[in-house]
Amino acid sequence: MLNKFQKFYYSKILGKKYYRTGHCLGCGRCCKKIYVKHAKGIIQDEKEFEQLKYQHRFYTYLKVIGKDETGLIFECTNLDPETHKCKIHKTRPGICRRYPQEELFSMGGSLSEDCGYKMEPIIPFSEVFLTIQKKSQPKKKNFWERLLKNK
Ligand code: SF4
Numbered sequence: 336m337l338n339k340f341q342k343f344y345y346s347k348i349l350g351k352k353y354y355r356t357g358h359c360l361g362c363g364r365c366c367k368k369i370y371v372k373h374a375k376g377i378i379q380d381e382k383e384f385e386q387l388k389y390q391h392r393f394y395t396y397l398k399v400i401g402k403d404e405t406g407l408i409f410e411c412t413n414l415d416p417e418t419h420k421c422k423i424h425k426t427r428p429g430i431c432r433r434y435p436q437e438e439l440f441s442m443g444g445s446l447s448e449d450c451g452y453k454m455e456p457i458i459p460f461s462e463v464f465l466t467i468q469k470k471s472q473p474k475k476k477n478f479w480e481r482l483l484k485n486k
């Protein structure tokens with residue numbers, strides 16, 4: 336659970352809606368079905384992807400394994416198919432170290448049910464609900480003002 340300062344920092348300074356809890360269980364699932372997003376959106380064709388390879392080493396690790404309604408699906412060639420572990424774990428790119436981030440949701444992705452991480456909303460729904468409820472309640476002062484006006 337985040338304290339007040341953390342909530343403020345994540346939501347107001349960093350502009351985040353979710354924060355990460357839990358830890359990696361090393362199942363390797365997130366290295367097997369990957370979408371790639373760039374400035375124009377999620378990569379849809381291989382030509383587009385070839386250009387990205389010059390921008391970051393992470394892209395050079397990926398190979399296309401399919402396509403669906405969201406876009407091209409990649410798998411990382413650094414994933415050991417037998418152990419399901421990353422072969423370059425110590426030198427893996429920052430994007431892998433920071434996984435999962437909330438951008439995952441904006442890409443139409445989701446965490447696998449077995450993933451050891453969870454993405455929790457920074458402001459829990461119960462808090463949002465209470466704030467809305469408080470705002471929608473007429474203030475006592477207004478009530479007395481209305482009462483006096485009606486007299
Ligand atoms: S899916 Fe989750 S638990 Fe599995 S390797 Fe990826 S981050 Fe770790």
Ligand code: SF4
Pocket residue numbers: 365366396411412413414415420421422423424427428431
């Ligand atoms: S570099 Fe390692 S951690 Fe990153 S996607 Fe590939 S196998 Fe997974």
